[in-house]
Amino acid sequence: MDVLQLFVSGLANGCVYGLIALGFVLIYKATEQVNFAQGDMMMLGAYVTLGLHNAQFMGLPFWVSVPIAIGTMGLFGYVLDMLVLRRMFGQSQIAVVILTIALGFVFRFFAGLIWGHEPVALETPFAGRYVPIGPLVLGLDEVVIIGVTIALTVGLYFFFSRAKLGIAMQASSQNQLAAYYMGIPVKRVNSMIWGLAGAIAAIAGILFASKGTIDPSIGLLGIKAFAAAVIGGFGSLPGALLGGLVVGIMEPFASRYITAGYALIMPYLLLFLILVFRPHGILAQMHSKKV
Amino acid sequence: MRTLFKTSYDADINLFRDGRHAMWYGLLLAIAIVLPFVLGDFELGEVAHVLIWAIAGMGLMILVGQTGQPSLGHASFLAVGCYANVILQNDYGVPFILSLPIAGLIAGLAGVAIALPTSRLHGIYLGIATLAVSVLTGDLIVIAEPVTKGVFGLYAPQITIFGITIDRYGNPDRFYWLILAVTVIVVLLYKNLLRSPLGRSFAAVRDSEVSARAMGVNIPRTKAVSFGLSAGITGIAGALMGHYTGIFNNETFNLIMSIQLLLMIVIGGLGSIHGAFFGAIVVALLPQAIVFVRDTVSAVAGTSSVAIPGMETAIFGIILVVFILFEPMGIYGRWVKIRTWFELFPFARRDMFRRQRSYLKTERMR
Numbered sequence: 001m002d003v004l005q006l007f008v009s010g011l012a013n014g015c016v017y018g019l020i021a022l023g024f025v026l027i028y029k030a031t032e033q034v035n036f037a038q039g040d041m042m043m044l045g046a047y048v049t050l051g052l053h054n055a056q057f058m059g060l061p062f063w064v065s066v067p068i069a070i071g072t073m074g075l076f077g078y079v080l081d082m083l084v085l086r087r088m089f090g091q092s093q094i095a096v097v098i099l100t101i102a103l104g105f106v107f108r109f110f111a112g113l114i115w116g117h118e119p120v121a122l123e124t125p126f127a128g129r130y131v132p133i134g135p136l137v138l139g140l141d142e143v144v145i146i147g148v149t150i151a152l153t154v155g156l157y158f159f160f161s162r163a164k165l166g167i168a169m170q171a172s173s174q175n176q177l178a179a180y181y182m183g184i185p186v187k188r189v190n191s192m193i194w195g196l197a198g199a200i201a202a203i204a205g206i207l208f209a210s211k212g213t214i215d216p217s218i219g220l221l222g223i224k225a226f227a228a229a230v231i232g233g234f235g236s237l238p239g240a241l242l243g244g245l246v247v248g249i250m251e252p253f254a255s256r257y258i259t260a261g262y263a264l265i266m267p268y269l270l271l272f273l274i275l276v277f278r279p280h281g282i283l284a285q286m287h288s289k290k291v
Numbered sequence: 292m293r294t295l296f297k298t299s300y301d302a303d304i305n306l307f308r309d310g311r312h313a314m315w316y317g318l319l320l321a322i323a324i325v326l327p328f329v330l331g332d333f334e335l336g337e338v339a340h341v342l343i344w345a346i347a348g349m350g351l352m353i354l355v356g357q358t359g360q361p362s363l364g365h366a367s368f369l370a371v372g373c374y375a376n377v378i379l380q381n382d383y384g385v386p387f388i389l390s391l392p393i394a395g396l397i398a399g400l401a402g403v404a405i406a407l408p409t410s411r412l413h414g415i416y417l418g419i420a421t422l423a424v425s426v427l428t429g430d431l432i433v434i435a436e437p438v439t440k441g442v443f444g445l446y447a448p449q450i451t452i453f454g455i456t457i458d459r460y461g462n463p464d465r466f467y468w469l470i471l472a473v474t475v476i477v478v479l480l481y482k483n484l485l486r487s488p489l490g491r492s493f494a495a496v497r498d499s500e501v502s503a504r505a506m507g508v509n510i511p512r513t514k515a516v517s518f519g520l521s522a523g524i525t526g527i528a529g530a531l532m533g534h535y536t537g538i539f540n541n542e543t544f545n546l547i548m549s550i551q552l553l554l555m556i557v558i559g560g561l562g563s564i565h566g567a568f569f570g571a572i573v574v575a576l577l578p579q580a581i582v583f584v585r586d587t588v589s590a591v592a593g594t595s596s597v598a599i600p601g602m603e604t605a606i607f608g609i610i611l612v613v614f615i616l617f618e619p620m621g622i623y624g625r626w627v628k629i630r631t632w633f634e635l636f637p638f639a640r641r642d643m644f645r646r647q648r649s650y651l652k653t654e655r656m657r
Binding site for chain 2: 034088091093094097099101103104105106110227230262264265268271272275
């Protein structure tokens with residue numbers, strides 16, 4: 001029973017990591033840019049919701065503030081790409097990495113400036129309630145997180161396989177030039193992908209905030225999610241979710257059965273081993289060129 | 292405008308282009324040597340701080356700027372050098388003059404040990420692997436508590452070289468000269484490395500791995516050597532940093548520091564020794580500059596001084612964003628442009644430094 005309980009709480013954590021990792025991979029696949037600020041975008045998403053919903057700020061109803069926050073972050077991602085990232089088109093990847101790390105610093109500063117550095121809790125309607133399922137007692141927040149992640153995954157699957165825009169995104173991520181020749185507005189599609197990643201980051205942020213308190217430095221969680229993305233395979237969307245789940249499920253078990261000092265380093269140790277033995281992740285989509 | 296007539300093949304690789312070039316650097320060195328007689332103790336400490344960051348920056352520059360391998364984990368090598376140096380002195384009684392190079396050597400071996408398994412990775416994947424190393428370092432220091440004292444940290448001992456005691460606070464001028472000497476040695480080493488076959492093979496790996504391999508460069512070996520040299524120099528900087536701060540523990544060399552190191556050399560200008568120094572000046576003096584500006588503003592405005600938490604990293608971040616967007620070659624790149632404009636006046640053209648953008652460059656097939 002204990003094991004199942006640990007499994008579910010790990011699963012809920014893993015879903016949040018997976019969603020952040022999904023944002024990384026979306027952007028990477030489409031534009032070959034690595035967005036290290038994805039974790040900070042998640043943090044912003046959580047704070048925007050908090051600013052709209054919590055009584056001390058604007059006090060809007062929860063179900064009104066959530067869509068507004070998601071929309072805001074989507075727009076934020078779109079504008080960020082339009083104004084900043086688009087200028088980096090064709091420059092080296094590492095320059096983009098450094099740029100997004102710097103942007104992360106800036107986001108964290110402004111979040112701290114606006115909403116303060118003290119940990120605050122988002123007042124969700126499902127905090128502190130429990131659902132008994134058979135002999136298990138699950139937090140409602142965990143159930144919601146897992147449910148939302150499944151729904152979002154299914155939604156994204158149909159979006160990428162059926163919707164015109166989703167197929168255009170796939171096309172431009174496979175070959176930008178060919179997509180451009182086919183009449184796809186690659187620049188706008190890229191910005192839309194950033195917007196989509198922003199919206200997903202906002203959802204991840206809201207889900208994360210529903211599990212506990214948040215402060216501006218939770219963006220550093222992005223690094224763990226990043227590890228998750230690489231473990232799963234950096235070029236594949238299902239891989240990102242899988243990696244997130246692996247890291248999330250591993251954590252509670254590691255802290256339960258391994259000495260405290262070693263438990264913390266498990267995700268990174270796994271990341272390092274994966275990189276050494278399977279450099280392109282569990283679900284690899286890369287090929288090496290020979291001379 | 293001066294024209295350089297090359298009369299021998301050595302003219303291409305000489306340390307100094309001509310007499311004037313040598314004179315300027317000699318003058319700079321002379322100024323650096325007499326600095327303790329001019330500056331107060333606090334300012335001297337700050338200059339020493341800049342030099343230590345510059346050494347670390349040069350270490351990372353060999354890897355990122357010359358060999359083109361990004362590393363987000365160089366604070367780990369700072370940590371290895373710092374801990375090795377102090378543990379050698381405290382526990383084994385090795386004198387500083389030996390423990391410093393040995394610490395560099397140990398850090399270098401650590402670098403090779405990390406480079407060997409990761410030699411197949413490139414670009415962003417290498418960055419991620421080194422990032423993992425950086426995160427692991429802090430935890431490993433805690434795990435190796437019997438040696439490293441974990442969270443309680445270690446104290447750096449007083450340095451004694453041939454009976455002369457050097458203390459960071461007791462006699463900052465000697466401490467400064469020590470660091471200056473190490474800096475000059477590292478600069479000479481770096482400069483000589485660039486004109487050796489090894490330095491050329493670094494550049495070849497950076498510009499194109501495929502063509503470097505076609506030219507007979509052993510890529511895994513070159514990468515490992517580059518990693519080792521880079522980690523070694525960074526380790527020496529770490530040892531000096533340990534003596535500078537006096538006390539350090541598992542949280543001193545964190546991920547933020549790794550990132551800061553990388554950001555530093557980007558601001559300074561990738562691929563040049565000058566860049567490491569310019570970047571070090573920005574990173575080491577920015578906190579002081581912010582305090583100074585804040586105090587001045589509040590003194591002029593007549594309000595009490597307010598400290599905004601996180602201000603420092605935010606300003607650092609904004610500077611960085613501006614540089615990457617508008618001057619990707621860093622401070623040194625801007626300086627070269629300005630200098631060229633004056634040297635060629637009035638013939639400088641706007642497009643002289645325009646970089647080629649490769650829209651079709653992809654990481655997916657390598």
